[in-house]
Amino acid sequence: MVESKTEISVEALRSGNREEFARMVDAYSGPIYRLALKMLGIPSDAEDVLQNTFLKAFQHVKDFEGRSSLSTWLYRIASNEALMLIRKKRPEITLSDISPENDDNSDYSPAQFIDWRPLPEAEFLSSESQSVMDSAVQHLPENQRIVFILRDVEGLSIQETGEALNLSEAAVKTRLLRARLRLREELSVYYGERLKKGEKNERS
């Protein structure tokens, strides 16, 4: 996230300065909305998360002690809101929720070994490609999805991601690795097909 293009004063926020709060909303509504949309995949849900994030920030800014940066604090609220909404919408507990995380690599060992990077650049920019990428993120378990979005989409550091999610750095790294490998796998299936198709067309 852009760490305040215009410096936002935490002091002013804490003293209830509405203009400063509006500046904070201006600076961070974009990234927070994007996080929510990537997390939930549905614009109306993303908007709920966006609104609740800033409502909560408004209620609790007096308690913000500045132990993390303002952006990490907002990401923390937004991540909680997004995860709560996901869990609320899916009341039944699935097996993957209760199985403990283990460090067994077997479930995410690579199975796709096609080098699809030589595809023409336009392939990666198409709207079809974008929707494949978005749905691949949606297929991640939510605890990996949120880590991946914070770290690799929003560009937080491992430490900041841990602060936002109340996780150790080791836990962040484990989830991030799994998420990245799963996404690579899914993109490899799609782009691998595109590559084969392109080669076939060239031959004919």
Added chain:
Amino acid sequence: MSEVKDPKCHALLGSLSDYVDGTLSEELCVEIDRHVAECQDCHIVVDTLRKTISLYHDSASENLECPEAVRERLFKTLNLNDYIRH
């Protein structure tokens, strides 16, 4: 990798994120460099993993603003109408 059942490929998996992020110790890094140079499958996994991460990273640099209507409703919900900038 898993298909070829080489224990080296499997050992590499756990360090892959740190490797592509450049946060791995030099010693381990050299070891992985050496393995990747010899193992075609691992080479592809490393390269396409890097590409995967950069595709997501690049897609995020676009559309940083939320839609205008969403933004307006947000300011309304927060009672900040007076401060909305167009």
